[in-house]
Amino acid sequence: MSRKPLSAAALLATAMLTIAGCSGGAAPSTETAVAPSDASKASGTITVLTNRTDLVQDGTMGRYAAAFNAIYPKVTVKFQGITDYEGEVKIGMNTADYGDVLLIPSAIAKGDYPKFFAPLGSTAAMSQKYRFTGKTDVKGMTYGIANFGSVNGFVYNKALWTKAGIANWPTSPAQFLGDLKEIKAKSAAAPYYTNYKDGWPLSSQWTNSAGSVSCDAKASDALAGSDKPWGEGSDLHVIDTLLYDIVHEGLSEKDPTTTNWETSKTELAKGKVGSMLLGSWAVHQVRDAATAAGQNPDDIGFMPFPAQKNGAFCATLVSDYQLAVNAHSKNKAAARAWLDWFTDKSGFATKEGGVSALKAAALPSVLKPYEDNDVKLVERSDAKTEQVNAIDNAAEIGLAKQDYRQKLIDLARGAQQGSLQGYFADLDKRWAAAAAVAGS
Numbered sequence: 001m002s003r004k005p006l007s008a009a010a011l012l013a014t015a016m017l018t019i020a021g022c023s024g025g026a027a028p029s030t031e032t033a034v035a036p037s038d039a040s041k042a043s044g045t046i047t048v049l050t051n052r053t054d055l056v057q058d059g060t061m062g063r064y065a066a067a068f069n070a071i072y073p074k075v076t077v078k079f080q081g082i083t084d085y086e087g088e089v090k091i092g093m094n095t096a097d098y099g100d101v102l103l104i105p106s107a108i109a110k111g112d113y114p115k116f117f118a119p120l121g122s123t124a125a126m127s128q129k130y131r132f133t134g135k136t137d138v139k140g141m142t143y144g145i146a147n148f149g150s151v152n153g154f155v156y157n158k159a160l161w162t163k164a165g166i167a168n169w170p171t172s173p174a175q176f177l178g179d180l181k182e183i184k185a186k187s188a189a190a191p192y193y194t195n196y197k198d199g200w201p202l203s204s205q206w207t208n209s210a211g212s213v214s215c216d217a218k219a220s221d222a223l224a225g226s227d228k229p230w231g232e233g234s235d236l237h238v239i240d241t242l243l244y245d246i247v248h249e250g251l252s253e254k255d256p257t258t259t260n261w262e263t264s265k266t267e268l269a270k271g272k273v274g275s276m277l278l279g280s281w282a283v284h285q286v287r288d289a290a291t292a293a294g295q296n297p298d299d300i301g302f303m304p305f306p307a308q309k310n311g312a313f314c315a316t317l318v319s320d321y322q323l324a325v326n327a328h329s330k331n332k333a334a335a336r337a338w339l340d341w342f343t344d345k346s347g348f349a350t351k352e353g354g355v356s357a358l359k360a361a362a363l364p365s366v367l368k369p370y371e372d373n374d375v376k377l378v379e380r381s382d383a384k385t386e387q388v389n390a391i392d393n394a395a396e397i398g399l400a401k402q403d404y405r406q407k408l409i410d411l412a413r414g415a416q417q418g419s420l421q422g423y424f425a426d427l428d429k430r431w432a433a434a435a436a437v438a439g440s
Contacts, residue, residue: 051081120143165177173306199406212315
């Protein structure tokens with residue numbers, strides 16, 4: 001299984017109801033998980049839960065464990081790869097048995113982290129060393145460290161775009177649409193691929209672009225105080241209008257109901273698809289698909305969302321899953337030793353094309369085009385994530401779910417009746433009503 005994005009959104013509502021009632025077994029310890037200063041004193045067996053079943057099966061995680069054991073010889077690391085990560089882990093969290101180190105499921109409310117995870121240190125101290133600490137900050141303590149960060153943008157086939165006579169990155173949605181039209185006119189390729197059927201590429205992948213348009217790290221936070229998130233000129237208005245226009249103007253695959261994520265990577269690698277909005281993590285996967293298909297992996301590029309602020313591109317930098325230590329773990333010191341080593345020393349983030357949570361680490365090579373073209377990375381604030389999620393859930397829209405953008409595509413292709421502006425007006429109305437209740 002190749003890596004997929006952050007959450008299994010379709011399970012979110014059920015998961016929240018389930019976990020809200022969890023006791024997590026016996027009362028958890030509130031002690032901070034601290035790795036021993038002397039590596040020889042860390043001992044015990046720890047279980048690491050992961051959604052990367054592919055890396056468990058091909059021995060990659062085992063090789064990481066072997067490198068870890070060169071420093072911590074008395075710690076045995078076992079891995080449990082879980083395909084339906086969100087679904088299975090939420091069930092395990094009704095007990096105390098959910099591994100020693102795990103990725104925090106998206107279903108858990110941020111305020112509930114202390115019930116399930118051991119604190120890792122004060123956020124004031126942790127933020128000096130790590131990115132994304134605000135994501136798991138609860139009352140001044142950090143409960144998770146990012147697996148890695150991802151930068152948003154379009155993965156695209158450079159050879160195909162060049163063949164269509166396109167030399168530069170588009171700087172506006174209108175120019176992007178014009179480029180896709182050139183690709184359609186000069187090739188048999190689908191200029192854009194929605195991955196409608198798999199769904200998840202329509203969820204957080206597009207929503208995470210909020211902040212890229214306005215170059216504002218607090219663009220997502222601002223939704224907590226907005227009555228019209230889809231108002232003219234807003235980030236979501238620009239983002240969703242582009243998706244609508246791509247489909248409405250016939251610039252995406254012919255039948256979105258039959259898309260396939262794994263196939264799409266090979267199609268993009270072969271130049272049968274022009275582009276897909278994803279995260280920087282996807283570049284390596286598409287390049288691997290190119291190699292497997294006998295294509296040149298260097299033909300696969302990565303470009304920022306087509307919008308500029310003061311003549312410059314911006315791209316949001318968002319956290320992936322967060323690694324945490326089970327508050328019930330009997331081997332917290334060993335668990336924390338693994339978490340620290342995996343974050344600071346393993347090189348996993350860079351290898352996956354992600355941005356390391358470690359601030360001192362260099363950016364991955366897939367982002368060199370961004371560095372060369374002075375694309376500003378905007379680390380998204382999560383200060384008001386709880387409020388935004390509460391409004392989103394009450395409004396039943398699902399910013400991190402696929403449904404509302406699938407409807408957007410259905411409107412664009414004529415499978416549903418209605419207009420884009422009418423849809424935006426309905427979304428704004430529902431959001432405003434939910435915000436009024438949440439703020440009361």
